[in-house]
Amino acid sequence: QSVLTQPPSASGTPGQRVTISCSGSSSNIGSNTVNWYQQLPGTAPKLLIYSNNQRPSGVPDRFSGSKSGTSASLAISGLQSEDEADYYCAAWDDSLNGHVVFGGGTKLTVL
Amino acid sequence: QLQLQESGPGLVKPSETLSLTCTVSGGSISSSSYYWGWIRQPPGKGLEWIGSIYYSGSTYYNPSLKSRVTISVDTSKNQFSLKLSSVTAADTAVYYCARHDHSNAFDIWGQGTMVTVSS
Numbered sequence: 111q112s113v114l115t116q117p118p119s120a121s122g123t124p125g126q127r128v129t130i131s132c133s134g135s136s137s138n139i140g141s142n143t144v145n146w147y148q149q150l151p152g153t154a155p156k157l158l159i160y161s162n163n164q165r166p167s168g169v170p171d172r173f174s175g176s177k178s179g180t181s182a183s184l185a186i187s188g189l190q191s192e193d194e195a196d197y198y199c200a201a202w203d204d205s206l207n208g209h210v211v212f213g214g215g216t217k218l219t220v221l
Numbered sequence: 222q223l224q225l226q227e228s229g230p231g232l233v234k235p236s237e238t239l240s241l242t243c244t245v246s247g248g249s250i251s252s253s254s255y256y257w258g259w260i261r262q263p264p265g266k267g268l269e270w271i272g273s274i275y276y277s278g279s280t281y282y283n284p285s286l287k288s289r290v291t292i293s294v295d296t297s298k299n300q301f302s303l304k305l306s307s308v309t310a311a312d313t314a315v316y317y318c319a320r321h322d323h324s325n326a327f328d329i330w331g332q333g334t335m336v337t338v339s340s
Contacts, residue, residue, distance in 0.1 A: 112267060145326045147268075154317055154333050155260075155268065160326035198268055202325050206284040210258075210270035210325050 113138060114199050114213035121219040127187040130216045132199030134180050138211055142202040144182040146175055149196040149215075158197070159184060186218075194220045223248040225318050225331035233312075233338050239305040243318030243331060250299045251276040256321050259292065259303045261314040262333075269314075273321065274301055308338045 115133040122128040132144065146159035157166050159175035162182065174185045182201075186193055199213040229241035243257065250257060258273035272282035274292045282290050286305070294301040305312060315335050319327040 143324055145324075147327070154330040155327070156330070157326055157328045160328070161324055166328060200268075200270075200325070200327075208281065209283050210273075212268045212270065215267040 112214035113203060113211035114201065116197075116199060116213035116216045118214065119217050119219065121221055122186075122189045123221045124189055124191060126189045127185060128189055128218065129186075130184045130197050130199075130218070132182045132184070132213050134182075134201060134211075136180060137205045138180075138201040138203040139177065139182055140180040141204060144175065144177050145200045146173075146182075146184045147198045147200065149198065151195070155198065189220055191220050194218055223320065223329050225320065225329060227316060227318050227331045227334040229334060229336070231335055231337060233308055233336060234340050235309055235338055236307055239303070239308050239312060239336055239338070241303045241316055241318075241334065241336070243301050243303075245299045245301075245320075250294065250301065251296050254322060256323075256325075257294065257301045258319050258321055258327065260317045260319060260327070261312075262317070263311075263314040271303065271305075271316075310338050312336070313338045 143161045147155040148158045149155040162177040163175045172188045197216045203211045224246045226244045233239045256273045259271040272292045274280045289306045291304040315333040317333045318331045320329040321327045
C-alpha cells in the first residue's frame, strides 16, 4: 500500500487531455513539493515534473503539474501514442524523521 | 553529460547481503547541490525509495528498510554503494541509482540492475 494514492490506470485517445491524480496527506503533499516521473516500458523512470509544476529542459509543454492541499495532478494534453507509460508521483514525507514516498503508479493507455 | 551506472551481482542467496555500486561519470559526486540515492522496483510493481547520501557521507534511509540498509560514498572513485542485509525473496527487484537535488527530484537515473534473491 503506497503512501501516495494514484489510480492504477488511465486512458485516452490521441489528441485528448488526460489527468492523473495523486492523493496524499498533510505530512507529504500538504507540506512539500510533488515530483512526477514517466517510465516507458523496460526503461528507467524519467523526471517529468518537479516542484509541483516545473518542467525539466526537454519535457514538452503538453505535460503540466498542479497541486492543491494534499492532492496533486498531472495533466497531459494533446495525447500521443508515445505517452503510453507508467506515471509516478513522489514527495517528501515529514513523518518518521523524513523520507521519500512514491505513489503506486498509473498505467496510461493510449487507445 | 552526467551518467550513472549500477554494478553488482545479479543473484543473491536468502539471508545474505546484497551489495551494489553506482559509478558516476561525466561529473563529480562531490557537488554540493546534489544527493545520491537508491530506488528499487520489484517486478511488475511500483517504485520504492531505499535511501540517499550526500558527498559528505550524511545519509537518510527509508524507515521500513533502515535496519538493513547501509549506503556509503567513495568520493575518490566517484562512487556510492548500497548494502542490504538479510535479504529475502521480497528484495528481488530492479535497483536504480539516481541523483537528486534538495527538493528530492531524481533527475538523472542509472539504467537499473536486476537483483534476484534465490538459493
